[in-house]
Amino acid sequence: MxxxxxxxxxxxxxxxxxxxxxxxxxxxxxxxxxxxxxxxxxxxxxxxxxxxxxxxxxxxxxxxxPKTVKNRMHLDVWGEPEELLALGATLVRRREGQRDWDVLADPEGNEFCVFTPDPHAAPSVPLTRR
Incomplete structure (x- = not known):
């Protein structure tokens, strides 16, 4: 390794x-x-x-x-896009077609993908809510 x-x-x-x-x-x-x-x-x-x-x-x-170009690496998170937008994230691209995630950016423009948790599936890592 x-x-x-x-x-x-x-x-x-x-x-x-x-x-x-x-x-x-x-x-x-x-x-x-x-x-x-x-x-x-x-x-x-x-x-x-x-x-x-x-x-x-x-x-x-x-x-x-400041950030000027697309991230070469990014975070994927479980969450509710609308809640993150309300916190100050910006929408880069909505989910559509075969893509089941939204692309958002944090307040400094770092892109991250948001996957909405399936309420009927048990996640492999427990989710916490505030």
Whole structure:
């Protein structure tokens, strides 16, 4: 094995605000410093995590430049597109035909796909609602 999965990372001009947005959208929280460790300066990357340990750790990294082209990698999430739009996401493309997901973008333009959970199917990873 040459590598194994560790974390996800998203670049953001306002990484603090985008960390808060993703925390609200996913039910995540900011990762706290270990006991005895000082909090990181606000200009450093922000780590957010699933408090139930069902999802990956996500780092929000500060960058100077805004997003200008399509993501080469993106997140797929279970959720309700209208709820995410109400939180500040923007619609990129509605589901249609054979495509059973909507494409949205977070407040900084990072695209992600939203799959609506089937209410009759038991998901392999339990979903949480706020």
């Amino acid at each position: 040459a590598a194994r999965f560790k974390d996800l990372a998203l670049d953001a001009v306002d990484h603090q605000s985008l960390a808060d947005w993703w925390c609200t959208a996913l039910g995540y929280t900011r990762r706290l410093p270990h006991p005895g460790q000082e909090p990181s300066p606000p200009e450093w990357p922000v780590a957010i995590h699933d408090p139930h340990d069902r999802g990956p750790l996500i780092w929000l990294n500060p960058v100077a430049e």
